[in-house]
């Protein structure tokens with residue numbers, strides 16, 4: 001049989017999907033499963049989004065669409081990012097794609113030749129590593145353990161950028177940790193970035209509206225607008241608007257980058273489908289009460305998960321200030337066993353937890369931090385206390 005391309009030996013199925021799949025299978029067998037595994041927001045957008053989508057079906061143009069994205073969508077996106085403090089952007093600085101994942105993949109293709117270096121902090125969103133592998137980039141991982149609140153320091157960044165990676169990829173608020181960098185932290189990191197003009201900077205900030213309490217979202221560009229010629233902002237409807245399946249993502253950045261996205265779109269996807277475009281415009285420009293309410297609900301859920309995890313002796317659980325994840329360091333369990341089953345590491349921990357208690361969490365090694373696990377807490381609120389009680393019970397039963 002002829003062989004697949006070599007790059008396919010580097011492409012792996014998502015570790016998160018594997019756990020979710022196992023949980024689904026157990027559920028189908030009749031087990032009572034509580035899933036904290038997939039990073040889905042678990043809410044639906046308001047009726048205005050569905051009305052816009054239905055109207056788009058009724059007046060289908062019957063044509064291909066714009067490779068960049070139609071003007072009305074670009075304009076709605078520009079207003080949306082203006083509200084987040086991004087000024088001076090025009091349509092020519094933006095492009096639309098099939099979700100942020102697609103935009104990140106396009107950026108990797110546009111910026112990284114095989115052997116080029118990409119640097120990013122760990123814990124990282126699993127797909128960063130997979131995309132880098134597929135395009136044959138060299139990865140420099142910057143480890144940020146729980147002891148430093150999972151946050152990158154200026155010293156680490158300075159050291160990494162001194163190697164002149166082609167791309168530095170940064171995610172704030174973070175999946176999987178939920179960490180949100182403070183104003184001072186972002187300003188200080190921006191000053192380091194300014195010292196290294198040969199590195200592109202991708203800021204994957206798709207959770208930028210999901211920030212709790214008195215915390216605020218900041219981007220390097222808010223402090224160093226002079227970085228605008230090499231910072232690329234990535235955004236998406238998936239989490240903020242409860243629209244992961246609609247597959248709409250964006251970038252705003254230098255014109256040359258937006259143009260590269262248009263070129264890749266013209267060869268990969270041609271355009272985002274008209275119905276999804278209409279829904280996206282409605283989501284961005286319509287009432288914002290559902291997303292705002294959801295963020296407040298997630299904050300309450302965060303408090304519940306955090307309190308439960310922090311009450312477990314030995315678990316270290318930094319306090320997330322955004323997104324919908326908690327990422328406890330569970331390494332105190334390693335070397336123990338549960339009902340005779342050895343728990344050497346995070347993968348064994350999550351497998352035993354799922355089988356013994358029916359709770360699905362994702363092993364931290366999927367995110368480059370094998371001492372931890374990710375709890376995605378967007379399940380129906382009534383399930384949350386039960387799920388957390390089962391995790392506590394599991395820890396209590398370790399010997």
Ligand SMILES: Cc1ncc(COP(=O)(O)O)c(C=O)c1O
Nearest residue numbers: 039099100101125175236238249
């Ligand atoms: C940090 C981060 N970036 C990008 C994505 C991809 O989002 P999309 O659904 O827009 O492709 C995700 C989804 O989980 C994510 O967590």
